[in-house]
Amino acid sequence: MPPLSTPPHPLAALLRSSARRRDRTACRKLHAHLLKSGLHQRRPFPSALLDAYAKSGFLSDARCLFDESSHRDAVLYSALLSALSHSDRPSQALSLFRRMVYVDAVPPDGFIFASLVKTCSRIGFLRLGKQAHAQFLLSSFYTDDVVRSSLVDMYSKCCAVDDARKVFDTVPDKNHVCWTAMVSGYASNGRKSEALGLFWQMPRRDLFAWTALIAGFLQSGDSFDAVKLFVEMRRNQVEIDDSFVLSTVVGASSDLAALELGRQLHGLVLALGYKSSMILGNALVDMYAKCSDIRSARAVFEGLVMRDVISWTTMVVGEAQHGRADDALDLYDKMVLAGVKPNEVTFTGLIYACSHAGLVQKGRELFDSMEQDHGIRPSLQHYTCLLDLLSRSGHLTEAENVINSMPYVPDEASWGALLSACKKQGDTSMSVRMADRLLGLKPKDPSTYILLSNTYAAAGKWDSVASVRKLMAEMDVKKEPGYSWIDLGKESCLFRAGEVPYTMRHEIIRLLNELANEMNKRGYVPDTRSVMHDVEENEKEQQLFMHSERLAVAFGLLKSIPGTTIRVIKNLRICLDCHNVIKLISEITGREIVVRDANRFHHFEVGKCSCGDFW
DNA sequence: GTAGGGTTAG
Numbered sequence: 258m259p260p261l262s263t264p265p266h267p268l269a270a271l272l273r274s275s276a277r278r279r280d281r282t283a284c285r286k287l288h289a290h291l292l293k294s295g296l297h298q299r300r301p302f303p304s305a306l307l308d309a310y311a312k313s314g315f316l317s318d319a320r321c322l323f324d325e326s327s328h329r330d331a332v333l334y335s336a337l338l339s340a341l342s343h344s345d346r347p348s349q350a351l352s353l354f355r356r357m358v359y360v361d362a363v364p365p366d367g368f369i370f371a372s373l374v375k376t377c378s379r380i381g382f383l384r385l386g387k388q389a390h391a392q393f394l395l396s397s398f399y400t401d402d403v404v405r406s407s408l409v410d411m412y413s414k415c416c417a418v419d420d421a422r423k424v425f426d427t428v429p430d431k432n433h434v435c436w437t438a439m440v441s442g443y444a445s446n447g448r449k450s451e452a453l454g455l456f457w458q459m460p461r462r463d464l465f466a467w468t469a470l471i472a473g474f475l476q477s478g479d480s481f482d483a484v485k486l487f488v489e490m491r492r493n494q495v496e497i498d499d500s501f502v503l504s505t506v507v508g509a510s511s512d513l514a515a516l517e518l519g520r521q522l523h524g525l526v527l528a529l530g531y532k533s534s535m536i537l538g539n540a541l542v543d544m545y546a547k548c549s550d551i552r553s554a555r556a557v558f559e560g561l562v563m564r565d566v567i568s569w570t571t572m573v574v575g576e577a578q579h580g581r582a583d584d585a586l587d588l589y590d591k592m593v594l595a596g597v598k599p600n601e602v603t604f605t606g607l608i609y610a611c612s613h614a615g616l617v618q619k620g621r622e623l624f625d626s627m628e629q630d631h632g633i634r635p636s637l638q639h640y641t642c643l644l645d646l647l648s649r650s651g652h653l654t655e656a657e658n659v660i661n662s663m664p665y666v667p668d669e670a671s672w673g674a675l676l677s678a679c680k681k682q683g684d685t686s687m688s689v690r691m692a693d694r695l696l697g698l699k700p701k702d703p704s705t706y707i708l709l710s711n712t713y714a715a716a717g718k719w720d721s722v723a724s725v726r727k728l729m730a731e732m733d734v735k736k737e738p739g740y741s742w743i744d745l746g747k748e749s750c751l752f753r754a755g756e757v758p759y760t761m762r763h764e765i766i767r768l769l770n771e772l773a774n775e776m777n778k779r780g781y782v783p784d785t786r787s788v789m790h791d792v793e794e795n796e797k798e799q800q801l802f803m804h805s806e807r808l809a810v811a812f813g814l815l816k817s818i819p820g821t822t823i824r825v826i827k828n829l830r831i832c833l834d835c836h837n838v839i840k841l842i843s844e845i846t847g848r849e850i851v852v853r854d855a856n857r858f859h860h861f862e863v864g865k866c867s868c869g870d871f872w
Numbered sequence: 873g874t875a876g877g878g879t880t881a882g
Contacts (some may be wrong), residue, residue, distance in 0.1 A: 266874090301873035301874090303873055314882050333874080336874045336875095338874085367875070370875085372874090402876085404876075405876085406876040410876070437876095442877065465878055471878085501879040502879075503879080505879055505880095508879080539880040540881095541880095566881085567881050569881090575881090603882095605882045606881080
C-alpha cells in the first residue's frame with residue numbers, strides 16, 4: 258500500500274486557484290478569512306498566501322507578508338525567492354539569498370538551489386551560477402533533476418552551451434523540461450544543426466519544444482527558418498493551446514517585414530480565439546508598424562482590451578518611426594492620463610519622434626522630465642537621442658557641449674549621430690574634429706567608415722581618407738551591399754543595384770524611362786552626391802537610375818493591384834536622389850509608396866514624404 | 873506548503 262498523503266486543506270486549494278486566475282481580490286478575501294479564524298500562521302498558510310499574492314502579480318503584498326512573518330523557514334524563503342527570480346528585478350533574489358544564509362542561517366535545499374540558478378540565468382551571471390553549481394554538487398541534493406534542468410538553462414542563457422550540454426548528459430532520465438532547455442540553448446545560441454538534431458531525437462515533441470526551437474531561431478537572428486519551422490509545426494498538427502508560439506512567429510514576421518504573412522497570422526490569432534491576449538496584441542501592433550502598415554497598427558492598438566506600458570510604447574515608437582511625431586506625443590499624453598507609467602524605452606521613442614520632426618524644445622523638455630518627473634536616469638542611448646535631436650536641427654555647439662559633459666563615455670553611435678549632422682550642415686572643421694575622435698574608437702559598423710571616408714573626402718584630407726581605408730582593411734570591414742525587397746503576397750522580389758530580373762527587364766527599364774521623362778518636365782535634376790564611386794558624371798547618373806529601391810518601386814507599379822499602397826523594404830538608408838525620385842513618382846502615378854529603410858519609414862504621397870525631407 | 877523549459881516595445 259502506498260502511503261496515504263494528507264489531502265490539501267480546502268482553503269489552500271482555493272488560494273491556489275485564485276493565484277492561477279491572478280485574482281487579487283479573492284486572495285485578499287481568503288487572507289482576511291484566515292486572519293479572522295487564526296489559521297494564518299498555521300502550515301501551509303504562510304507560504305501558500307505568499308505564493309498566491311506573488312503569482313497573482315502582487316509582489317509587494319508577498320514581500321509584506323514575508324517581512325511581517327516571525328518564522329522564516331526554508332519554505333517561506335523558497336516561495337519568495339521563486340517569486341523574485343521571476344520578477345522584473347531578479348537581482349533582488351540575490352540579496353534575499355544572502356539574508357537567508359547569513360542572517361537566518363537557513364541552509365539551501367533543492368527548491369532554493371533551483372531559484373538561485375534561475376536568478377543567475379535571468380541576469381546572465383555566469384560566475385555566480387558556477388558557484389551555485391559547485392555548492393549544489395557538494396550538497397545532499399546533488400541528484401536533484403529539477404536543479405540540473407535549471408543549470409542547463411542557466412549555462413545556455415549565459416552563452417556557455419557546451420557546459421549546458423555537459424550537465425544535460427549527466428541527467429539519467431531526461432524529462433521534457435530538460436530536453437526543451439537544451440534545444441532552446443542550442444537554438445538561441447545559433448547552433449542550428451545541433452538544435453534540430455536534438456529536437457528530432459526527443460521522445461515526443463510538444464508545443465513547448467516547438468516554441469523553444471522557433472523562439473531560439475528568432476533570437477539568434479534566423480527569422481526565416483523560424484517561420485519555416487512554424488509551418489512545419491502546423492503540418493505536424495500540433496495543437497496550439499497557448500499563445501506563446503503565436504507571439505514568437507508574429508515577431509518573426511515583423512523582423513522580415515512580411516506584411517502578408519503577418520496578416521495571415523493575425524487571422525490565425527483570431528480564429529484560435531486569442532483576440533484579447535495583450536501580449537499577442539502588442540506583438541501584432543509592432544508587426545503592422547514594422548511592416549509599414551501604421552494604420553492597421555493603430556487599429557489593433559485601439560482595439561486592445563488591456564494596455565500595458567509595452568502596448569503604449571510600441572505604438573509611440575511605431576508612430577515615431579513613421580514620422581508622425583504629433584501622434585506619438587498625443588499618445589504619450591493619453592498614456593499618462595490612463596495612469597500608465599512610461600519607462601526608459603518610452604522616452605527613447607518620444608525623443609526620437611521629436612528629433613525626426615525638428616521639435617527641439619519639446620525634445621529637450623521630455624529629456625529633462627524623464628529624471629525630474631519619472632525618476633528615470635537617462636542612459637547613454639538617451640543622450641545619443643538628445644545629441645541627434647540637437648545636432649539635426651542645427652544646434653551644433655550645444656550638442657558638442659553635451660557630448661563633452663555627459664556622464665558617459667561617448668560610443669560609436671554618439672559620435673556618429675553628431676558627425677552625420679555636422680556633415681549634412683556643411684560644418685567642415687567641426688566634422689573633421691568629430692571624425693578624428695570617432696576614428697580613434699576603431700569603429701565596427703561599415704556605415705561609420707563610409708561616413709568617415711566621405712567626411713575626409715569633402716574636407717580634401719586625402720591622407721585621412723587613406724587611413725580610413727587602411728583601418729577598414731585591418732578590421733576586415735566590408736560595406737554591406739544594398740538591396741530592396743518588395744512583397745506582393747502572391748510574389749515577392751529582391752533587387753540589388755544594377756541588376757534587373759531577366760523576365761521583367763524591358764518592362765522595368767521602359768517604365769523608369771517614361772517616369773524619367775515626366776520627372777524631367779517637372780524640373781528634376783539628378784543629385785549625384787550619393788554616388789561614392791570615383792566615376793564620370795553620366796556614369797553616376799546611370800548608377801542612380803538602377804538603384805535597388807527604384808527597381809523595386811517600378812516592379813510594384815507594374816505588378817500590384819492598381820490603387821494599392823506600394824511597400825518597399827531597403828536594408829540600408831535610402832539615398833538622397835532616390836528620395837527625390839520616389840516623391841515625384843508618387844505625384845506622377847498618384848500612388849502611395851512606403852519605403853522602410855535602415856532608419857525609419859518614408860510615406861510618399863502626392864509628391865511629398867512624411868519625413869519632411871528631414872531624416 | 874515552496875522549484876526547472878517556450879511569448880511583446882528601443
